[in-house]
Amino acid sequence: MLRIATANVNGIRAAHRRGFGDWLAGRDADVVALQEVRAQADKLPEGAFGHLHVALDTGTLPGRNGVAVLTRTPPAAVRTWSGTALVGGPPEATGLPGAGELAAVPAPDRIPLARGLGPFAAQGRYLEVDLAEAPLTIACLYLPKGGLPAEMQRPERMREAPDGGARYLRKMAFMAAFSRYLTRTRRAAAAAGREYLLMGDLNIAHTRQDLAAWRRNQGSDGFLPEEREWFGQQLSPRTLVDVVRHLHPDLDGPYSWWSWLGQAFAKDAGWRLDYHLATPRLARTAVRAEVDREFRGQRLSDHAPVVVDYDWG
Incomplete structure (x- = not known):
């Protein structure tokens, strides 16, 4: 059994103050994909990644983006768009404390970047690893949030x-x-x-089931028709499967993001923005999917971890 989780932590330091370290230790996941780490190596909190090995691309924008994949054992390979990564093991495995365990290493990208990805290569938005103990590639993605097209922008209705x-x-x-x-x-x-598993914050609610207030958000970024169409084009029974939706075909949600404002969280008026997209053979082994809305009564982030158990290996 493999327990695999994805979580947009919205800042690893803030998440740790809310209990992320205890959640990480208690959830006992084999693999964890993180987005919006939002910290350069020298700013990571002590024991940032607990007992797990880490591959991290912080990006070059201080306080923004940053993706990581945490694994029980060192990965067989690490690939980033920037060509380098920070890698390391837990302090008990390396004898080094805290963030000092991380070392910059080449992470050559064996697959050429697609045309158009160059401007994003140094932003810390994508990282993938090959697991050493299973024939599985884990990919972590933080897709840009976006905005509205010019013709839809109304200053009186916009926060930005x-x-x-x-x-x-x-x-x-x-x-x-x-x-x-x-x-x-x-x-x-x-x-x-x-097999291949893409996880992360895709900043798109794919269907009406993925957004509580879908009627009033039909003109909102993250739920635009062209965004939803693109999402659907990435899925098929032969390519990638939305694992949580596969396990819960008739459920509204389970949502993974709620605004900090108002009563959105209390009323479960959320969005499903965080996904496991797996190759069909891997998707068929998924037996349980849960969203950890809170940990010990505390929200770890405006997102919540999405945890899937795969009967694999």
């Missing part, structure tokens, strides 16, 4: 200043390029005899 559609265009460019990359890396995993 209008940007002429710049954030929207950036997200659409990323999705088009990532779709090409996803096909390449998934096929590369298959050619190497590995």
Whole structure:
């Protein structure tokens, strides 16, 4: 059995103050994918990744983005878009304390970047590892949040200043390029005899089941028709399967993001933005999926971890 989790921590330091370290130790996952680590190596909290080995791409934007994959044993290979990664083991395995255990190493990307991904390569948005103990490639993605196209922007209804559609265009460019990359890396995993699992914060609610207030959000970024169409194009019975939806086909949610404002969390008025997308053979082994809404009465982030048990190996 493999227990695999994904969590947008919205800042590893803030998450630790809310109990992330205890959650990590108690959940006993074999693999954990993290997004929005939001800390350079010298700013990581003591024991940031607990008892697990880590591969981390912080990106070059201080306080933003950053992705990591945590594993029980050192991964067989690490690949990032930037070509380097920070890797390390737990203090008890290395004899080094806290963040001092991390070392920068080359992480050559064996699959050429798809056209259009270059501007995002140093932002700390994607990382993948090959597990040493199972024929499985784990990929972690933090997809840009985006915004509204220029013609839909109404200043009186926006919390952020209008940007002429710049954030929207950036997200659409990323999705088009990532779709090409996803096909390449998934096929590369298959050619190497590995299953492939993409996890992360995709910043899109795919269907009406994935958004509590879908009627009033039909004109909101993250639920635009073109975003949802793109998401659907990544899925098929032969390529990638939405594992949580496969296990819960008739359930609204389970949601994984709630605004900090108002009563959104208390009323479960959330969005499902965090996913496990698996190759079909791996998806068929999923036996349980849960969203850890809170830990000991405390929210770890505005997102919640999505945990899936795979009867694998």
